[in-house]
Amino acid sequence: MRAAFYQGSRTFTTGEAPLPAPGPAEALLRVRRVGICGTDLHIFQGHLDHRVPRGGVIGHETLAEIAEAPTASGFRAGERVVVEPLRVCGACRACRTGAAYLCYSLKVLGVDEPGGMQEYWAVPTARLLRVPATLGDDEAAMIEPLAVAAHDVRRAGVTRGDAVVVFGGGPIGALIAMVSRHRGARVVVSEINPFRVEILAKLGIDVVGPGRDLAAFVDEWTGGDGADVVFEVTGNAAAVTAMTGLARVQGTISMVAIHAEPLPVDLYRFFARELTMHGSRLYAREDWDEAIRLAATGAVTLGPLVSRRVPLESLQDGMEQALRGGPVMKVLIDLRA
Amino acid sequence: MRAAFYQGSRTFTTGEAPLPAPGPAEALLRVRRVGICGTDLHIFQGHLDHRVPRGGVIGHETLAEIAEAPTASGFRAGERVVVEPLRVCGACRACRTGAAYLCYSLKVLGVDEPGGMQEYWAVPTARLLRVPATLGDDEAAMIEPLAVAAHDVRRAGVTRGDAVVVFGGGPIGALIAMVSRHRGARVVVSEINPFRVEILAKLGIDVVGPGRDLAAFVDEWTGGDGADVVFEVTGNAAAVTAMTGLARVQGTISMVAIHAEPLPVDLYRFFARELTMHGSRLYAREDWDEAIRLAATGAVTLGPLVSRRVPLESLQDGMEQALRGGPVMKVLIDLRA
Numbered sequence: 184m185r186a187a188f189y190q191g192s193r194t195f196t197t198g199e200a201p202l203p204a205p206g207p208a209e210a211l212l213r214v215r216r217v218g219i220c221g222t223d224l225h226i227f228q229g230h231l232d233h234r235v236p237r238g239g240v241i242g243h244e245t246l247a248e249i250a251e252a253p254t255a256s257g258f259r260a261g262e263r264v265v266v267e268p269l270r271v272c273g274a275c276r277a278c279r280t281g282a283a284y285l286c287y288s289l290k291v292l293g294v295d296e297p298g299g300m301q302e303y304w305a306v307p308t309a310r311l312l313r314v315p316a317t318l319g320d321d322e323a324a325m326i327e328p329l330a331v332a333a334h335d336v337r338r339a340g341v342t343r344g345d346a347v348v349v350f351g352g353g354p355i356g357a358l359i360a361m362v363s364r365h366r367g368a369r370v371v372v373s374e375i376n377p378f379r380v381e382i383l384a385k386l387g388i389d390v391v392g393p394g395r396d397l398a399a400f401v402d403e404w405t406g407g408d409g410a411d412v413v414f415e416v417t418g419n420a421a422a423v424t425a426m427t428g429l430a431r432v433q434g435t436i437s438m439v440a441i442h443a444e445p446l447p448v449d450l451y452r453f454f455a456r457e458l459t460m461h462g463s464r465l466y467a468r469e470d471w472d473e474a475i476r477l478a479a480t481g482a483v484t485l486g487p488l489v490s491r492r493v494p495l496e497s498l499q500d501g502m503e504q505a506l507r508g509g510p511v512m513k514v515l516i517d518l519r520a
Numbered sequence: 521m522r523a524a525f526y527q528g529s530r531t532f533t534t535g536e537a538p539l540p541a542p543g544p545a546e547a548l549l550r551v552r553r554v555g556i557c558g559t560d561l562h563i564f565q566g567h568l569d570h571r572v573p574r575g576g577v578i579g580h581e582t583l584a585e586i587a588e589a590p591t592a593s594g595f596r597a598g599e600r601v602v603v604e605p606l607r608v609c610g611a612c613r614a615c616r617t618g619a620a621y622l623c624y625s626l627k628v629l630g631v632d633e634p635g636g637m638q639e640y641w642a643v644p645t646a647r648l649l650r651v652p653a654t655l656g657d658d659e660a661a662m663i664e665p666l667a668v669a670a671h672d673v674r675r676a677g678v679t680r681g682d683a684v685v686v687f688g689g690g691p692i693g694a695l696i697a698m699v700s701r702h703r704g705a706r707v708v709v710s711e712i713n714p715f716r717v718e719i720l721a722k723l724g725i726d727v728v729g730p731g732r733d734l735a736a737f738v739d740e741w742t743g744g745d746g747a748d749v750v751f752e753v754t755g756n757a758a759a760v761t762a763m764t765g766l767a768r769v770q771g772t773i774s775m776v777a778i779h780a781e782p783l784p785v786d787l788y789r790f791f792a793r794e795l796t797m798h799g800s801r802l803y804a805r806e807d808w809d810e811a812i813r814l815a816a817t818g819a820v821t822l823g824p825l826v827s828r829r830v831p832l833e834s835l836q837d838g839m840e841q842a843l844r845g846g847p848v849m850k851v852l853i854d855l856r857a
Binding site (some may be wrong): 275276277280282287338423432441442445447450453456457459463464 | 783800
C-alpha cells in the first residue's frame, strides 16, 4: 500500500509500506480523506521533531471506511468513520478527572504514533465514530477540526448575545465563528488574507479586514463594554498584543493557537479588568458528538472551507502551499485519488 | 489638621489642611491607622502620576473612628470603621453585572480621590464597615488587605485539598496563604527575603526559600500532577516565567501583582495544559464581610504581619524603607501618634 513519510527538513516522500496488522481491539481502516492541519505545518517546519520520527506517517484529521473490524466492536466493513486520534494512559490525574485528552502521557495518532496518511491504518475501535450518511466525504473529513471548534466554544462558555472576536479566519477560526453563531453569539473575525475573507463573507461571517482599527470597531460594536470572548487562533504575536485590549471587564480570552515562543502579554490589563485566559486544546468525546450533530443538521456549513483536494503524492506541494498562505483554506488529501 | 501630601519625585510632605466638610451622605472620620500598600509604593515611584495629583492625599487601607455621621446612617460617634475605598458609577456594564469594583469609571479613594493619610477624612457612609470590638487597631488596619486576599482566594476557587503555590510572601501573599489554608488547602510560599521568611515560619506557613528548586519541589509535593492554584503576588518577571511550569493540567494562575510592562508568558503551556489565568483585583462587599469574619474568629492571624508603626511625619521614611525591602512586612501610619 502507499503511504507518505516525514523525512525532516520540510520533506515528505511517498512510497510503499506493508499493510498494518490490526491488534485484537483494533479495526483496519481504508483511508478516504486526511486534512492538512496547522499542527501538520508545525511538523513540516520541524517544530515537532522531538515527537515525530523520521519516516513517520502523520495525519490526524481522517475520514475512513472500515476494511475489517472485530465482530464484537459492532463496526462492519464499508461503514464510514472518523477517528478520535488519541491514546491515553487512563491512570494520571487528567485521565482520572474527566480530561483524558490532556493525559500527562498523551499520544496523538498522526504525531507521536502513525497517522492517516496511508492507504490502510490500524486504529483502536474505541476511537472510531460513525459518520451520518447525509454527509459527503469532504464534509466528513472536516469533523475533526469541527470537534476542535466545538471544544473551544464550549470551554469558552459562549452564550446567547455574547460579542465574540476571533483572531484568524482559517478553518478553525471560521468553525469557531460558525459554532459561536449557532449558540446565539454575535461574531466578528479578524483576517487579512483576501481569499479567506471572501470565503468567510460567503458563509455570512462578518470580517474586520486589513486597514481597519479592530479595537475601535469592537469598542463601538459593544457600546464601550468590550468583547465577551476573544479567540486567538492565528499564532501571531500581533494578536497576542491586541487581544487584551478587546475583552470586557471579566471577559474571556481563549488561547487556541500554538505559540512556540513565550510572547509579551499585558498582565496589567488582566489585573485591571480581571480578564481570564485559558488554553483550549483538542476535544473530549462530547465535542465529537456535538461536531457530528452540528455537521449533520447543517448548523455549520463545511463544504466551502475545503479549497483543494489533492492526491497523497501532492502532500509536499500541499504543505508548501498551505505554509505560503495565499489562496488556500483547508487542503484535503484524497487517498482514493 | 495634619495631612501628608504627595509632591511627585518620590516625595511626601506633611502640613496643615482645612478640616474636610462631609456631604449629606458622608461621615467625618477621625483616622487611626493607614497601611502602606504596594499600590502606594507605585504612587511613590511616580507610576500613577496620571491618577494622583500633586498635593494629593493618598492612603486606602484605613482604620478610623466616626467623628460625626448623619443620624440616618446608623453610625455613631466613636465607632470604629474600615473604609471600602471605592467610588463607582452604578450604570456601566461592570456595575450592572455585580462587579462594581471593576467599574469602567472606578475611582479609588486614596489614589484618584483623597485618601486616609490625614487626621480627618470625609467618606460616604455606604462605604463604611464596623470593626468588631475584639480586634485591636493594628489588626483592624489589616482588614483591607485581608479583603484583597479573601477576594483572590474566592476568585481562584481554592478548595479543600488543593495544592497552592504563592509567589511572594509579603502581606498579601501571607494573607492569601492563610486564607487558602483556612479553606483546607495545602500551601507553600516562594519568598527570598529572610525577614519575611521568618515571619511566615512563625505563622506556620511553609516556605520555599532561595537556593531551592521550586519546580522540583512542586513536582514532588504534588506527585507529578502540578499545583492546583498558583498566585503571582511579586510583580517580578521571574515569577511570570516560572508560574506556567508549576500548574497542573487545567490548573489556575491568579494574577494579583501589578506588572507595569508586558512580560513574556509561555502561551504554549496554556494551550498544552489548558491552564487558566485570571486577574484578581480589589474586592466585592462579600470579601469585606469575609475578611471581618476571618479576622474576628482568629482564622487568620494578623498581628505578626505588622512590622512597624510610625507617625505621619515618617511616611517618607516608611516609603523608602518599604521600597528598599529588607526587614519590613506591613508598615502602618499611626495618625494618633
